[in-house]
Amino acid sequence: MRAIQVAEFGGPEVLRPVETDVPEPGAGEVTIDVAYAGVNFAEIKARRSGYRRPILPFTPGLEVSGRVRALGPGVTDLTVGREVAAFIAGGGYAEVALAPAATVFPVPAGLSLRTAATLPTVLPTAHALIHEVGRLRAGESVLVRGAAGGVGTVVGQLANRVGDGAVYGVVSSAAKVDFALKHGYDQVFVGDDWERQLAAATGGRGVDLLLDPIGGEQLRHSLRSLAPFGRVVNFGNAGEEAPWHFGAAELGPGAWSVAFFSILTLAAERPKELREVSARAFRLVADGAVDLPVTAELPLAEAAEAHRLMESRATTGKLLLRVED
Template identity: 65%
Template structure:
């Protein structure tokens, strides 16, 4: 079978298409013939920085859509030939991927096949940020970094549907700002945002801030909170030192900071992940949210997909086409 792997860390050029034996599922695992796989920023972090890479050569990719190829011992409720979408521990840039059965999901009704590959990582993450961790209430305000990306696209729609009084986004360029305004955002700021947030909220700040960037952006998001506001960190795209907060930051306005990683939740609380995913998938099935696929690449073009995402020129969701 074909896989896209890297034997060293670096730019998109380190991604190479090679032939490898098809893997077989072990106990509690499922083998999937991959039709398409989502491209996520975590894939770029793995390639460039070794994020969550246990060893080289490594095959990136954490979300797939395809058909069950084989099931390992102890797997129930999944059958060979069944259409599924799955969250993986890497390895999705391939003709065949392996996933734990706990993170393999039947397709919800009414979901088209291209959308299916965008579901397992992005949608539950967005749902958790708004509801399970962010605990957004009607009438509250939200500030979202990366508003035009995959997670940001869904968060804007979920926050609007949840009755947010205003949804503010932050993006890196005017083209992305126009895209975000079409997906649930009331105002979108390009680049610096702290003064604009205060101005738009009458000096109050926002009730909920969502940050996948870290570093200075994390600190600025924290400073943009209203009294009793919440900040949820769900990534460190800046590769800055891990954030640290304490009494000086939290006590004056009674704010709080939380964190979320769907890949970590899959390891530590798979039952909670499944319940979260089912609630999240329902929002696509009922039309509450949509996640546009804005660019597709062949498996052999994975490096081009990484270049586009790494140049911060992409919006919505990027896919790799793998099988039929």
Template identity: 70%
Template sequence: MRAVELREFGGPEVLRVVTAAVPEPGPGQVSVDVAYAGVNFADLKARSEGYRVPQLPFVPGLEVSGRVRALGAGVTGLTVGQEVTALTGGGAYAEVAVADAATVFPVPAGLDLRTAATLPTVLPTAYALLHTVGRLQPGESVLVQGAAGGVGTVLGQLARAAGAGAVYGVVSSAAKAAYAKEHGYDEVFTGAFEEPVRQATGGRGVDLVLDPVGGDTLRAGLACLAPFGRLVSFGNASSAEPWSVGQPELYPLAHSVSGFSVLMLARTAPEALRELAERAFAEVADGTVDLPVTAEFGLEEAAEAHRLMGGRTSTGKLLLRVGR
């Protein structure tokens, strides 16, 4: 089979299409003939920094859509040939990928495989950030970093559907701001955002901040919280040093900080992830959320997909077209 492999860490050029052995599912696993693979920022960090790479050579990629190829021992509820979408934890940039059965989901009725490839990481993450971890209540305000990315695109729509009083976003360019405003955001800030947020909220701040960046951006997000506000960290795109927060930051205005990782949840509580994903996928099936595929590349063009995402100019969701 064809697969995209990296043998060293570095820029997009380290991604190479190779001929590899077809993986077989172990007990409790499923192999999938891949139609599409999603491209995520975590893939770029794996390629450049070794994020979640157990050893080299390594095939990156966290999510696929396709058809069940084979079932490992003990797997029930799925059939060979069934259309599925799956969170793989690695190995998605290939014609055949293997995933734990707990993170393999039938494609919701009415969705095609191209759309299904956008679901496994983005939808559960966005749903959890707002509802399960962030506990957004009707009328509350929310501030989203990376508002034009895959997760950000969904968050704006979900927040609006949940009855948020105001949905604010932060992006890196005017073009991204225009895109975000088409997907649920009331106001979008470019660059520095702390003072604009204060002005937009009459000095009160926001009830919920969602941050995938970390570092100084996370600290600024904390400063934007209203009394009893919550911040949810769900990434460290800045590659900043690990941060800590304690009594001086939290006690004065009763703030709280929590975290979420769909990959960690898949490892530590797969059944909880499954329940979360099924609720999240329903938001797409019923038309509440639309996640546009803004660029599609062939498997052999994986490096170009990484260059586009790494250049911080992309919006929405990027896919690799894998199936012949």
């Protein structure tokens, strides 16, 4: 089968097409004939420097949509040929992917496989950030960094549904402002000066919930933009800095709290909880309450170009690789 493989860490050019064996499912696993694979920043980090320590060579890819190809022993709630979306620990940039049955989800009625490929990472992450971890309440305000990205476009819509609190976003360029405003944001700030812009918009109060995918020193600085009793939820380390440790001296002045969310960790440690969050999140798409914009689609062979696009910070929404001919 065709797949994209990383044999050495480095730039996008290390993503190379190969022919490799079709995987066979073991106990509690299924294989999927892949139609589309999502492209995520975690895959870029794995390609660059071995994020989550994949063993070379490896095939990237955390989420796919397609049709069940084969069932391993003990899998009884899926059928061959069923259209599914799946969260996997790697291997999605391929014609056939191996997935734990626990993180394979039937595609909701009425959704295309193209749209379904955006479900496994973006939607549960956005839902958890707003509801399970962020615990946003009606009337509270929220600020989202990376508001025009895949997660950001869904978070804006979910926050807007909570009710009557301001939803602020931060984007890297003015070209992304209109796109973010179409996905639930009341006001969008541009560039590194967002803290001053937010202070002006809130009269210096700050926000009740701040969602941060950057980490490091920028996460620490985020505390300055919290209202009393505010929360920060970090969901990534896009800045690729060493972790910053919080203590009473930093959190005490505003009675602030900090939380962290990783869908990779949840899938590995608590797959049952991932299924529950995903089920709640998927219903919103099936009901038409949330739009999942795919703004770029490239063929599997152009995975390196997809990574270049994402690293350029020029993309908005969700980026996919088309595997099915």
